Amino acid sequence: MKKGKFGKYGGQFVNEILMPILIELEAAFEKHYPTSEFQEKLGGLLRDYAGRPTPLYYARNFSKLVGCQVYLKREDLVCGGSHKLNNALGQALLTKEMGKSRLITETAAGQHGLATVMAGNVCGLETEVFMGVKDMKRQASNVKRMKLLGAKVTPVDIGMGVLKDAVSDTLRKWTACSQTTHYLMGSTVGPHPYPEIVATFQSVIGTEIKEQILKKEDRPPDKIVACGSGGSNALGAFRAFIDNEDVKLVFVEGGGESLEADNSAAAFQVGKPGILHGAVMQVLQDEHGQIKPSKTRAAGLNYPGRGPEISALCESGRVKAYYAFDKEVFEAVKVMCRTEGLIPALETAHAISYMIKHKEEFEKGELVVLNYSGRGDKDLDAIMRYFHGA
């Protein structure tokens, strides 16, 4: 298959201005990533700055509740509170290698923006983060964090003021500064080579899972469950297991309020293949190909497209796609709080909700790894408002 293509998905559907930059990026990635020097630097930062390896935690109380053996892959313990830093550190190092001095990116939940500033500061790069005005309100605490860390946070008030609009605007801004500035894409979306780069940097998750579960259980898991939108935490967890068909892979997207009208982010349920932000993806759109806004309370899942690789994996049936509604998600937050003392991110709570909803189906000995992608500190106000009003 052609580089950057995942079946019919993927590609490089960008303006000519950016093509040379993408080619340069791909070359830089292929040149530097495999070197032991790069691996050492990245490995060192992942270990000492980000806190890897993250634990694989046997959630005894939660397991009892859902009737099988559940391990949580603790990406919430990564510095900054989510898996996003794995990728940000990798790309920031790459940016240094390319001799660029600035990072731009967009963010919805703020987790990726935060990770980008952190990685930028460590590597001595300036950072500008584009963020939809609506998301800036919803994730106000992460905006504060980014600003405190020295990022320029630029509000995006076009469209609905959410992630889709921020990505569009960042792509535009990038065309004007791509020679000095790297667009640090935050998920396995965008034009090639981004999906590949991001998945590669995130695949440390699955590599660790593999080693850890063998040590603990002496066998691979029966199932890996991950939430997702672009798919970076899911692919990060899945990639090491894709060739082993015995390991079932489950992807949970944002159901929003309902699958009807424009109240969902469930692109695998109500979207179809289309081209957005540089690639063919499964995407929410109308009959004529106009992209539709997504809707979910989890800002980090609020994107109308699924990345090319996860799109292809779901189409082929290798990965099963599910969704969780907002209401179920908030309940799942509570369950995890009470059983394990952990406040999950609303995104992560989608995967948790899947486990709760399907608990009748699990067999007692079934071994499930839930990729616990992030902590819920950023969602604290939304969660409190949901349960206690105001």
Add this chain to the structure above:
Amino acid sequence: MKKGKFGKYGGQFVNEILMPILIELEAAFEKHYPTSEFQEKLGGLLRDYAGRPTPLYYARNFSKLVGCQVYLKREDLVCGGSHKLNNALGQALLTKEMGKSRLITETAAGQHGLATVMAGNVCGLETEVFMGVKDMKRQASNVKRMKLLGAKVTPVDIGMGVLKDAVSDTLRKWTACSQTTHYLMGSTVGPHPYPEIVATFQSVIGTEIKEQILKKEDRPPDKIVACGSGGSNALGAFRAFIDNEDVKLVFVEGGGESLEADNSAAAFQVGKPGILHGAVMQVLQDEHGQIKPSKTRAAGLNYPGRGPEISALCESGRVKAYYAFDKEVFEAVKVMCRTEGLIPALETAHAISYMIKHKEEFEKGELVVLNYSGRGDKDLDAIMRYFHGA
């Protein structure tokens, strides 16, 4: 020396009601802690739930700024965002062994309260957290977290509504329920055996530092710097090095606004030995022995007493006591944000401030480990308000 005594400090100055409970606790600790079963359970939780070992991160940019080699011991990466969980997990397990079903505690920054609920939930114990009304306002987000996790958070509005008052009230409440309930003391304070228990559970920090620094630098550090109040994170980091006089130990307490009047928490500067909350400690008090309230913007350092062990170590000169003023602390937060992309807790920023203030004194090759006790998410609003007003 008598058990529970550190020179003239320490002891068991409690009501007769509690003495049998303290004796039982000491016995339980001595019986269970050394067993391989307990060690395994605790080790497992520390590793898989809390995320230990925490990294020892070489802070390149910060090192350049202060002119020596600074490693950060990343306790901010412990689940919940500070070192507090190390101790909470240990005591929660001990509570189970003692056959008790409830935990009570107090908290100022909310970090220890949070750690207690988390540990409680994991071990299947109910939790009630006492918190000064003033602290509840200052650390509102941690109050939300604790409640979400299912803790009963009981406001304490006696005195100034801060930690000292909460400790007093928790001690009182404990006398009424000590048969079923364990008081999970959050720092190396209180009557024997608490200072010993807490220091023991926290000493995992220093044990890790020792191993990690030898691996990285092939020699022990020249200096270890830690902030503190009761002293748990400091002793946790120091204990493994106390016998090695070549390793200088620095303890940084809350200077508050100024050392004058009642505007400080610097008990080593303006306090004297006295008896509070069950032990002889260095403590802020008036000429007649009435305990004075402490003052600092760092809720977690806002306690008038220094634990017995750290009191003795500072008195003997083994540990050097410094302090940082609020203003310097906020500036230190900014420096760490910009150099390393990390937002420190206001408490931790005291240790950072020490490094910045004394940068002229460090030698180039000097090897300093800064015990990075917690992340600043809980202080985000206070920090933003300080720098941007409102």
Add this chain to the structure above:
Amino acid sequence: MELEEKFQELKMKREGAHMPHVYYGDPNEDFSLKLIETLTANGADIIEFGIPFSDPTADGPTFQAVCERALENGVTPPKCIQGIRKVREKGIENPIVVTTYYNIPYVMGIGAFLNEIKEAGAQAIIVPNVPVEEADVLLAEGKKSGIHTIFQIAPTTTEDRLKKIADIASGFLYIINVEGVTGARESLADSTLKLVQRVRRHTNMPLLAGFGISNRQQASAVVATGADGVIAGSAYAKVYEKNLEKPEETLPEIARLAAQIKQGCIEGYRRRQGN
């Protein structure tokens, strides 16, 4: 008057002892003196004279507020010791037992402190946050200055400890009725009664039971099971705190309450002896 004498006298009179607990200086020194006068005039046998402390961890909300007010009003340990003198100057001869938290004597110097209160006219000291394990200095210095060290016994106290405490105690033993802090309570648990009986097996020393006693019935019940008297404190503070502007106006009510509790002590004593 020495404690021994007082207990001897009460035995003769076939009465249980009543020891009211007053924190000196709330809401002002003058009132405290009048309060003590009223109490002794209405059946109080021994005065527990509290020196307010900033962090009274063994005290409930009522006495916490009492201490806070007294300290805000500028009461200091030296003023309190002066207060003991004033009580004596008024001609009140009942034994005085000073209560305070350990930091107060610790800062002044234990020996100096005990000498001072002795000189001012006190007979004993209660330090609720000093258990036997930490009592060496207090005991030694107490012996030197002739001040009894009073120890407490709680429902949680083991047989082992009970014995240890009984061995070194002098003056009397303070029986803590309930697991908890000072403060008036609606009903007294059976455990108090059991505890009194349990302690009795170890010592013939007078036993005064406190914590939670606020009326005649409780006093009577506790003395009937074997205590030699009761301690009531918060119950009185609860009366005068309702009128802190003119606390003197509550003295008649306090007088009645004191008389009733004393009455309970008398009744209880006689019930115990079977008549």
Add this chain to the structure above:
Amino acid sequence: MELEEKFQELKMKREGAHMPHVYYGDPNEDFSLKLIETLTANGADIIEFGIPFSDPTADGPTFQAVCERALENGVTPPKCIQGIRKVREKGIENPIVVTTYYNIPYVMGIGAFLNEIKEAGAQAIIVPNVPVEEADVLLAEGKKSGIHTIFQIAPTTTEDRLKKIADIASGFLYIINVEGVTGARESLADSTLKLVQRVRRHTNMPLLAGFGISNRQQASAVVATGADGVIAGSAYAKVYEKNLEKPEETLPEIARLAAQIKQGCIEGYRRRQGN
């Protein structure tokens, strides 16, 4: 009229080409038709006919707002194609180059889409988010339906890519003046001029330069250095967006602007030829 014919005609007339860019349907279809009429009546040689897309990532704020308004008003790709027909019905014969983002033809089917616009009267297509690497289908289907695929060349384009693009391009080449998105700009960088010269070394194909052109001077300068014409789009939208209630009232101003830019194209052409 075919593109080749138009360029032949302009060569004869010694004029640079002016291609205004209009997103169809903003603020309504009627106005768009009048706008196109006005432009062609005032010197527009080729019409770049935009089909609005929800996420026009190569467009600046002016055209983003244009697309958003048009979509809100219910404009759809089929209505746009119908719009091309209406232009032809009005007797306007200038070549029409359709511009849209790739998802629009992708969803309809590339072949079907190209056939439809061809049938409606278009001569070429620009898809700003399809670089040569992704252009196979577009080229193949374009050949089948007789629609030129127009490629863009940017300041970042390497010699390598320039050659590749020049090899497969047909109709004309679209020179992107600046690194950035569409939108009127105050001044044009020297880089444009250099880029035109650079491209000229690889091809004799007509070169139209766009992005940032909003006046006669810019048009003249760009054509003078070797471009065969200029593209202006946002500059016109910026005129009528000031009066969206009655955009027709802005048509005289638009007419003047179009005439001036065309004048610049003519001047530039003659300056280039040295007279």
